[in-house]
Amino acid sequence: MTPRSGLNAALLLLSASLSSTALAQAQRAQDISGPASAGTNNPDARARATEKAMTEEERYRYLDSPMALDLPGLAQVPEGAHPAVGYVPPIPRLGLPALYETDASLGVTNPSEVRKGDWSTALPASISLASTFSPELAERGGAVVGQEARAKGFNIVLGGGSNLIREPRNGRNFEYLSEDPLLTGLMAAGSIRGIQSQKVVSTIKHMALNAQETLRMTLDAHIAEPALRESDLLAFQIAIEQSAPGAVMCGYNLVNGQYDCENEFLLNTVLKEDWGYKGWVMSDWGAVHSLQSVVNGMDQQSGSQLDPDVYVGAPLRKAVAEGRIPEARVSEAVRRILRSVYAVGADAPFTSEPAPIDYAAHAKVAREAGTAGIVLLKNAEDILPLAASAKSIAVIGGHADMGVMTGGGSSQVTPEGEVATLPIGGRESWGGWAKAVYFPSSPLKALKEALPDTQVEFDSGYYHQSAASFAARKEIAIVFVTAWSGEALDGSLTLPEGQDALIEAVAAANPNTVVVIQSGNPIKMPWLDKVKGVIEAWYPGQEGGAAIADILTGKANPSGHLPVTFPRDESQLVRPEIPGLGEPEGTRLVVEYTEGADVGYRWYAAKDLSPLFPFGHGLSYTRFAHEDLRVNAAPGSAPTASVSVRNTGAKAGADVVQLYLTSGPKGATRRLVGFQRVDLAPGEARKVEITLDPRLLANWQDGAFVQAAGRYTFAVGHSAQDLSAPVELTLTQRSLGR
Template identity: 50%
Template sequence: MERSDVRDGPRVDRPRCAGANPGYRPDDEGATAFPSLIALGASFNPRLVREGGEAIGREARIRGFNVQLAGGCNLARDPRNGRNFEYFSEDPWLSAILVAEQVNGIQSQGVVSTLKHYTLNCNETNRHWLDAIIDPDAHRESDLLTFQIAIERSQPGSIMGGYNKINGEYAGGNHHLLNEVLKGAWGYKGYVMSDWGATPAWDFALKGLDQESGIQGDTLLWGKQPFRDELREAYGKGELPEERLSDMVRRILRSLLAVGADRWGPAPEVDMARHNEIALEGARQGIVLLENVGGALPLPTDEPLKVAVIGGYAQQGVISGTGSGAVAPVGGFVATIRIGGAGVMGRHRNLFLLPPPPLEELKKALPKAQLDFDPGYTPAEAALTAKRNDVVIVFGIRVEGEGFDMPDLSLPWGQDAVIDAAASANPNTIVVLETGNPVSMPWRDKVKAIVQAWYPGQAGARAIAEVLTGAVNPSGRLPITFPQSLDQHPRPELPGLGTPWGTAVTITYDEGAEIGYRWFAKKNLEPMYAFGHGLSYTTFDYEGLDVEGGDTITASFTVKNTGERKGADVPQLYLTEAAGDKRVRLLGFERVELEPGESRRVTLEADPRLLARFDGGIGKWSIDEGTHRVAVGKSATDFVLSGAAKLSARQFGA
């Protein structure tokens, strides 16, 4: 746990302010290790995310913390970003809806939640010296819109600035983005804190920063702690107005009081068994069945199968993302594979394993099967193991985390060769991926099924076994596009990758607001797996689309389970054309659980900003008059129903 104390200055009667980061610390006693946010993003389930937020808030509160550094709001712009597992998706609407529910859950427990990292903290390579270049209007339509909607729907007490610069100015000391947009146009009443070591100068206070956090980081990076002596000196000289200093204090206290942090009662009841059930349900709903050739899954539980389990440390546990987003469960990690070397950043590259092992959970789920484990160290050994069994389950893993980006989309340590060898020896091969990002899958056409499990948390092994054996019908949908290769990405080569720490890096996000599936649609590219894709052990159909116009678009349609078992579907509503402008935008979604033969009417209303363009010249959103076309689909490329409505021209909001 990390604490951020605000004890400097005059003594006043105020609540103690301590920050709890949902990450591993060597002295921590452990907490519930929930699935990563990218896994929860795949659930497309705001209610589930809210439940998880409430549990996180309770566990923070019982430790005496009242500020939680949780609420990852960045968009997954780059599939190499080491921290994508800490964020919900590549889409502004999906990300905003889910992160708002996490914030609401946390703050319902008397703990301030922190949206982070404001904004464009979308790559980790030399992040302290990274300058993110973007068109300001496109910024408003993408990353900033995500924050705006999330703030409107949850009123987080705190916003954390990013390490990076934006168009030449540091995010944590950006007058336009903090004073003019966040606190001005949006009317945000909470406080802005820096990231740890992201305050190089005291005048960030004039530019909108309210709290310097992690002063030890500023000492390391900048050789000073600007909000201590320098800020005090500036106040004494009149360079920092008293009104601004009072505003900084008032914002912090307001946020603490707004969630009831000053009202300390008995320690809250924390049912860790119930929290484990929430973690289990999150892992279940987040698992995405990418491929299932010939109905290879689910595996039969009543047959004496010989099953090979290969690789991924499946005999020990499931892996976690690393860095400040890694959570040690009660009792600690079952193992730490020290591959990262010495020092703080080295620790961020270690491989952390959470119990229980998938191998043990598979033994429980397949009581009549004979399981044969191979660690997957060499392709030759994996092939021998695969050949002597009926079915092969290969686990593919990758360490991803804070402070570094991936050089490519391959699985490390020769795992792609191991999977290829196993599949060549036995075509009945199933691959389970524990990653926070897309991977390249050169073996894809050789295997029967592919399961994306992400970093599934402390109950992940059980959830994986349940999905593989059919105890749980998979319902996850991809919250991020899986490209065929990096050649399809706006930046096939990542600027600055491999440069020494401290090197200035410039990344131009010239895709603007066309992130992920939007980029693929604009460029007519076919992804390996589309945003929103996910298979089930049952089937669904859509019919009866009605579309209404007016100030926005409202669409109604019927979803029916046409298969033979209960399942959950996630129908998605997309804008496909706006008054002649080809433009793809997710407008809405709903997770629907249906019994066989059951149907349900779904109605989705679009936030008008998703239909509009932002015009920085007038500071307003603009909708063009004309026909707006929409589609209901199973993914961003699989449309089943289509319709249209006319909208009038109008300008609105800020």
């Protein structure tokens, strides 16, 4: 979320996550009577009955979800409520509890510890979660978030980031999932299902094309409809179909000349008409510019203090009274909110006492997810796992003695223990919010515990020559490097603060050098040929130090696979320079997404480019073979594929079977059409079966997805570029609808 300017900018990130310790106040109104629609479990019928019983005042109040915060000149907490980033008061006579909203993309947030002594489970970054290629693990993580949110007095979670990673330097990529619509859609759906299993509404956000933070409030994304339907919108469509999120959050930017939150094509035509979406559209905080938002599909104005006006208040009432907006539009918007609340069970009363939270069990989920998301990029001469017989190891840099890095912004979680905070600084009011936070999970400590017979010592890496001399006296050197990223600021492919030079110096001094990266984006590696091992740990969450140690020592076998392509340098990007970088805030910027639907690895395939590491790449301490790929399709049915996967190595491990479309009637292409994560013991083989979504074989034309008649070829592989011999399938033309 972001403000428009001034005071709003300084307060937004705090307001995005505040809540209260006063749960007793939060759970007032437990003497509510039964809902007007008692006797039916049909959420549509209940919503219609309740909306019909509401007064005019109650209807309009339901469309406004202001911040409930004690912030001078900006917001205040209503009597009987507790602080929340968004708040709708209860209607006791209709059985409707208050709606309390919290940011919780990676865990329930509590910046600056405004709830004194209250902390939440901090999950790994979304991009790390996507590296697991496991919707099941995403669902378990979502359940952790949902359970803790409800226990803390919230029934709406602002999560479900589903924007495709088009710009690898985007400061918010760590909150998103991948560059592929299938992977993004299925992983987002898993998280949303988990959240909503706890009677908490989840959003999906930010619809659509929120691809960079630079000038995000004024950027106008231009893209043709077919390309948009086949890429970013398809990710949202798959996620919505698979998880039915209660709310969709529209974004800040414009798409083809209209702001997201008043984009009739996105909200009315695509979301509500074509997809038949039954939930509600809420605005992002500070993203509403006019009453036209209500006409064009927005149902609820969130954080309305950050907008020029409370458009769903007096302006909407006046427009309805004058006949410019039908009253039925107000009723529809209210019903959509009620419908989702009932469908998810978010109307369930909060308990009078805080619900117990099994933090130990949740920590296990965080550790499992963090471990499974770590990607082994290089392992020359099998430098990893670290041999227990090693006499000495140098751990250098990255504040590995303190903990593991996290991304910044409205998703920042406060975990158990004392965090370390290093100010990044910056221009204007946002500079005060730019702080690198380290969770108290030290990789150094975890390595010492895992290798009690090995001398494991630390050097900060502050002085490169000193670090190199230190490394030269050890058998193995592990260099930890970090690249902080956060909301409202785009990053770089280059490691900051001279860390490339640190790696070069250490590698020159010790031939057995391993690099561990903590980042929210891909990075360049000019030193790649000079080191033996490279691990991408992303932002691994509150248990990240232990997860990294588990991978380095072999307690866990690495199984993560890249959800985003790592370019060799900026020359391989669609846009070598970040559009608008350096321009003053408020500058209107048009970005032509000329790559269309060829996002990420599809761009590299179309341009015959060889990246540093391709999408889907990820090594293991064992090896896997794929055999006997078959693809079949009965007339009028979705194609199915099967392949035998065998662990040919000596260690148990998990493989991610990746199935790609490699050509179609229109020629060569590259598209992930299916995947499955499978755990195998040494020597074990298993047959994996995948049902393909026909839309992934189709193109958008004449208002629908159309599968062309002709020959299609498929290949299975370990990445988007490491593929088996193709198999063929002939299909007839088929219209798949919208």
